[in-house]
Amino acid sequence: MSRPTLADVASRAGVSVSTASLAFSGAGPIADSTKQRVLDAAAELDYSGPNPLGRQLRSGRSGIVGVVVGDALKRAFRDPVSVQLLDGLVDTIAPAGLGVLLIPGPTDVNEPAVDPLIESAAMDVAVMIWGGTTEDPTLQALRRRGIPAVVVEGHELDGILTIGIDDRHGVAEVTRHLVELGHRRIATVTLPFGPDRRSAVADAGRIGQIQWKIAERRLAGLTDAGVQPTAVFETPASLVEHGTAAAHALLSGPPENRPTAIVAQSDLLASGVVIGARELGLRVPEDVSVAGFDGLDLPWLTPDVLTTVVQPIAEKGAVVGRAVQQLLAGGQPEDAVLPVALRVGTTTGLAPIP
Amino acid sequence: MSRPTLADVASRAGVSVSTASLAFSGAGPIADSTKQRVLDAAAELDYSGPNPLGRQLRSGRSGIVGVVVGDALKRAFRDPVSVQLLDGLVDTIAPAGLGVLLIPGPTDVNEPAVDPLIESAAMDVAVMIWGGTTEDPTLQALRRRGIPAVVVEGHELDGILTIGIDDRHGVAEVTRHLVELGHRRIATVTLPFGPDRRSAVADAGRIGQIQWKIAERRLAGLTDAGVQPTAVFETPASLVEHGTAAAHALLSGPPENRPTAIVAQSDLLASGVVIGARELGLRVPEDVSVAGFDGLDLPWLTPDVLTTVVQPIAEKGAVVGRAVQQLLAGGQPEDAVLPVALRVGTTTGLAPIP
DNA sequence: GGCGGGGGTCGAATCGATTCGAGGACACGG
DNA sequence: CCGTGTCCTCGAATCGATTCGACCCCCGCC
Numbered sequence: 001m002s003r004p005t006l007a008d009v010a011s012r013a014g015v016s017v018s019t020a021s022l023a024f025s026g027a028g029p030i031a032d033s034t035k036q037r038v039l040d041a042a043a044e045l046d047y048s049g050p051n052p053l054g055r056q057l058r059s060g061r062s063g064i065v066g067v068v069v070g071d072a073l074k075r076a077f078r079d080p081v082s083v084q085l086l087d088g089l090v091d092t093i094a095p096a097g098l099g100v101l102l103i104p105g106p107t108d109v110n111e112p113a114v115d116p117l118i119e120s121a122a123m124d125v126a127v128m129i130w131g132g133t134t135e136d137p138t139l140q141a142l143r144r145r146g147i148p149a150v151v152v153e154g155h156e157l158d159g160i161l162t163i164g165i166d167d168r169h170g171v172a173e174v175t176r177h178l179v180e181l182g183h184r185r186i187a188t189v190t191l192p193f194g195p196d197r198r199s200a201v202a203d204a205g206r207i208g209q210i211q212w213k214i215a216e217r218r219l220a221g222l223t224d225a226g227v228q229p230t231a232v233f234e235t236p237a238s239l240v241e242h243g244t245a246a247a248h249a250l251l252s253g254p255p256e257n258r259p260t261a262i263v264a265q266s267d268l269l270a271s272g273v274v275i276g277a278r279e280l281g282l283r284v285p286e287d288v289s290v291a292g293f294d295g296l297d298l299p300w301l302t303p304d305v306l307t308t309v310v311q312p313i314a315e316k317g318a319v320v321g322r323a324v325q326q327l328l329a330g331g332q333p334e335d336a337v338l339p340v341a342l343r344v345g346t347t348t349g350l351a352p353i354p
Numbered sequence: 355m356s357r358p359t360l361a362d363v364a365s366r367a368g369v370s371v372s373t374a375s376l377a378f379s380g381a382g383p384i385a386d387s388t389k390q391r392v393l394d395a396a397a398e399l400d401y402s403g404p405n406p407l408g409r410q411l412r413s414g415r416s417g418i419v420g421v422v423v424g425d426a427l428k429r430a431f432r433d434p435v436s437v438q439l440l441d442g443l444v445d446t447i448a449p450a451g452l453g454v455l456l457i458p459g460p461t462d463v464n465e466p467a468v469d470p471l472i473e474s475a476a477m478d479v480a481v482m483i484w485g486g487t488t489e490d491p492t493l494q495a496l497r498r499r500g501i502p503a504v505v506v507e508g509h510e511l512d513g514i515l516t517i518g519i520d521d522r523h524g525v526a527e528v529t530r531h532l533v534e535l536g537h538r539r540i541a542t543v544t545l546p547f548g549p550d551r552r553s554a555v556a557d558a559g560r561i562g563q564i565q566w567k568i569a570e571r572r573l574a575g576l577t578d579a580g581v582q583p584t585a586v587f588e589t590p591a592s593l594v595e596h597g598t599a600a601a602h603a604l605l606s607g608p609p610e611n612r613p614t615a616i617v618a619q620s621d622l623l624a625s626g627v628v629i630g631a632r633e634l635g636l637r638v639p640e641d642v643s644v645a646g647f648d649g650l651d652l653p654w655l656t657p658d659v660l661t662t663v664v665q666p667i668a669e670k671g672a673v674v675g676r677a678v679q680q681l682l683a684g685g686q687p688e689d690a691v692l693p694v695a696l697r698v699g700t701t702t703g704l705a706p707i708p
Numbered sequence: 709g710g711c712g713g714g715g716g717t718c719g720a721a722t723c724g725a726t727t728c729g730a731g732g733a734c735a736c737g738g
Numbered sequence: 739c740c741g742t743g744t745c746c747t748c749g750a751a752t753c754g755a756t757t758c759g760a761c762c763c764c765c766g767c768c
Contacts, residue, residue: 003500005754016718021756028757029716048499052476054754057411057723063475064418064455074441074668077431087428090458099471101418102454104444117453121417122406144402146357240653275654299594300629300654314428359724370748375726382727383746408724411753 004045006054013041024050056122065089065098065324066123066147068115068138070105070130071237079238079268080296081313082129085152088317089127089324096325098124105130105138106195114138123147125324128154133194133211148327150320153214161327162335163320167214167293170309170340171221171263174291177307177342178261179225182351183289187231187259188222189246189269191215197236199245207232218265218293230259235269243272244279251280251288260288260351267292267308271301274347285349295343305345312338358399360408367395378404410476419443419452419678420477420501422469422492424459424484425591433592433622434650435667436483439506442671443481443678450679452478459484459492460549468492477501479678482508487548487565502681504674507568515681516689517674521568521647524663524694525575525617528645531661531696532615533579536705537643541585541613542576543600543623545569551590553599561586572619572647584613589623597626598633605634605642614642614705621646621662625655628701639703649697659699666692 010020015038022030023038041047056062067086069076076082090100103117103126118126118141126142128151139160142149150161178186193202194211210216215234222229231250235242243264251258264270270292274284282288284304295310316338323333364374369392376384377392395401410416421440423430430436444454457471457480472480472495480496482505493514496503504515532540547556548565564570569588576583585604589596597618605612618624624646628638636642638658649664670692677687 007754017755018719018757019717022717025756029714031716034716046498049474050756051754052474053407053411053414053416054723055756056476057407057725057754058756060407060723062407072441073444074438077437077440078434080432083431084428086431086456087426090427090456094458094469094471097470097474099475100456102440102444102456104448115448116451117448120403120406120451121453122410144400146402244653244656272653275656279656299598299626302598302629302633361724371725372727372749373747376747379726385746388746404726405724408753409726411724411755412726414753 003051004047006047006050009038009042009045009047012045013038021050061124061328062122063098064101064121064123065093066101066103066117066121066126068103068105068118068126068128070128073102073104075237075239076105076130079266081238081266081294084313085129085317085320088314089321090317091314092318092321093324098324098328114141118142119145125150125327127320127324128152130154130212150323150327152316152320155213156335161323161333163316163323163338164336165311165316165338165340167309167311167340168217168221168224170293170311170342171218171265172224173221173342174293174307174309175222175225175227175263177344178263178289178291178348179227181261181289181348183261184351185230185257185259186222186227186261186263187233187250188219188229189233189235189243189250189262189264189273190219191238191265191269192236193234198234199236199242200234201249202232202234206234215265222263229263238266238268240268240272240275243269243274244276245272247273247276248280251277251282255352256354258288261348262288262290264290264292267294267296267298267306270306270308270347271298274301274304274306284347287352289348289351291348295341304347305343307345307348308343309340310343311340357405358401360401360404363392363396363399363401366399367392375404415478415682416476417452418455418475418477419447420455420457420471420475420480422457422459422472422480422482422484424482427456427458429591429593430459430484433620435592435620435648438667439483439671439674442668443675444671445668446672446675447678452678452682468495472496473499479504479681481674481678482506484508484566504677504681506670506674509567510689515677515687517670517677517692518690519665519670519692519694521663521665521694522571522575522578524647524665524696525572525619526578527575527696528647528661528663529576529579529581529617531698532617532643532645532702533581535615535643535702537615538705539584539611539613540576540581540615540617541587541604542573542583543587543589543597543604543616543618543627544573545592545619545623546590547588552588553590553596554588555603556586556588560588569619576617583617592620592622594622594626594629597623597628598630599626601627601630602634605631605636609706610708612642615702616642616644618644618646621648621650621652621660624660624662624701625652628655628658628660638701641706643702643705645702649695658701659697661699661702662697663694664697665694 010017022028023035126149233246292308326333364371376382377389587600646662680687
């Protein structure tokens with residue numbers, strides 16, 4: 001026999017379907033004895049509660065939050081920032097009975113097809129945890145379907161909620177810290193500029209074409225501190241190995257041309273820079289200072305402590321989660337910008353004496 | 355006005371609802387002209403395709419695969435093995451239009467409540483990527499709901515599909531490799547024994563109580579190679595810092611008592627052991643050899659290459675994905691055990707001369 | 709004893725689609 | 739001109755629950 005339905009339970013308990021429904025949902029008056037009878041009948045039939053599909057159709061709600069990770073899962077989740085954000089989000093919405101549906105972003109730059117899930121999966125809200133340019137086909141598909149979207153660290157777009165941090169200010173602060181230490185030749189290692197990821201020094205033209213706001217804002221932080229970077233190295237992803245590659249590219253020259261400090265736009269990149277610098281025989285921070293962004297715990301750097309800008313990642317996830325719930329409740333949540341804080345560690349020090 | 359339905363589109367196109375349905379699903383004969391008329395009407399009304407909830411109720415399928423990560427997301431996804439497995443799984447099932455719903459495992463040992471999603475979320479199959487003991491309340495809940503389950507690296511249970519690797523054999527191989535290098539005092543650093551995670555040397559009694567099969571099997575691999583470990587250090591999770599803590603505990607004694615080789619049950623643990631050994635002033639592999647398990651790329655160990663047992667993680671995810679699809683197709687997939695391979699790197703060498 | 713009210717139960721409509729069998733229109737062959 | 743067959747379209751049932759308004763019964767009060 002196929003799985004029992006509420007109707008089976010009701011008939012076995014000798015009540016109507018509506019009454020049986022009341023016994024499970026608790027929405028409405030029902031006598032204790034009746035309720036018990038229904039539950040007993042359910043137990044006898046091995047009925048394990050109302051079928052969610054029926055419930056969902058009726059309520060028009062699936063209880064699912066689609067989370068678009070801006071990349072193949074493998075890459076996205078190598079970034080602890082994404083993971084911690086997701087964790088904060090899940091912790092916040094789980095008590096409300098909401099679940100997270102993982103939606104991979106486009107894998108191939110040249111084929112920016114949206115995942116079929118975006119077109120046809122049941123979801124009440126969507127969250128993009130990375131990117132989100134103006135013409136993003138993902139956002140367009142969501143808009144067409146009438147699914148409200150929350151974008152983390154993206155553009156501010158009409159009708160789309162944006163949650164972010166004050167990263168520009170944070171980078172400015174860490175840069176000022178370096179300037180106060182006497183650094184004048186400061187280079188920077190950035191997050192990817194857009195889906196066409198590169199691992200190379202970016203020239204002015206390339207810098208003008210940054211698509212992902214997060215890299216742009218963090219770059220602008222340097223300027224805010226009055227620093228014109230001696231080099232801007234663009235990485236294809238926020239990963240240790242790309243930081244190492246950047247270090248090799250930036251620090252291989254003679255001491256008098258070499259930057260004395262490097263500001264990386266993420267801690268993973270920064271720790272890669274530290275590793276790369278050491279591979280080149282340079283001491284950190286005596287020969288070169290390195291600063292990061294995010295405030296992660298990176299066990300492989302122990303006992304060093306990265307100088308970095310600490311952002312409240314889990315809290316950001318929680319803010320997203322609360323926004324999602326407000327959206328679902330018919331509310332009109334507002335964009336949020338969370339504060340960051342400078343944390344001075346052991347990877348930055350006085351500029352070397354020329 | 356609320357979102358248009360298929361009925362709206364049908365009436366605007368001047369056809370019946372059933373015909374309109376045909377225009378979208380393509381299941382059944384329909385004249386091209388009629389189809390076009392329906393699609394035009396849909397475009398005019400901003401109708402973006404059939405509501406998935408209606409479709410799901412009718413078909414009885416949600417297209418959702420629930421993935422139970424055995425832990426808080428934050429912890430689970432710090433483990434690259436879980437992430438790569440998930441990646442392989444998603445890649446495999448995405449083309450079939452299936453989506454992954456993330457379900458956190460129990461966070462607290464003392465409160466092993468299952469996530470509400472397990473009780474009431476719509477899903478066609480469930481996958482547990484970690485653990486799965488006999489009495490697991492999660493498995494019980496799934497069984498009650500009649501949702502088929504696939505368990506990775508768990509017990510072999512009745513009526514539940516198990517996918518794993520030949521890890522016992524792999525550990526035996528890497529252990530033999532160490533024995534051939536002359537090592538006699540070999541210690542091991544294990545994955546957690548069960549939900550009551552500890553960071554300590556385990557005595558015989560504790561070892562007898564291992565709940566999670568994966569730790570047990572990998573431990574048995576040592577014995578298979580004829581090695582009785584001088585110490586078994588149990589860690590609370592497969593993370594670098596726990597490996598480092600283990601190294602401090604195991605390698606602090608005088609050279610004549612110290613193990614000359616350490617077999618860790620994961621690469622993350624192994625790399626922590628390497629880091630910890632170096633913190634203690636020991637050279638790897640001259641003073642102590644370290645071997646891992648998994649075959650990950652660990653950039654922070656460069657230029658060292660970990661000696662390890664390589665397992666096909668993404669392939670394992672793909673196998674799970676295919677099993678899921680067979681299950682959905684009404685098939686009866688079989689348990690699978692994937693092969694592993696020893697990879698000798700630079701972290702193991704000849705045993706030091708006493 | 710009659711009447712008002714409230715707690716509890718029920719029937720039926722509804723959510724939005726899919727699917728199956730029936731039937732209509734048209735063409736072609738006899 | 740009629741019968742047969744093909745191709746397309748339609749109506750109605752169905753998936754499994756929720757929810758609203760109607761209704762009934764019983765209690766208490768006058």
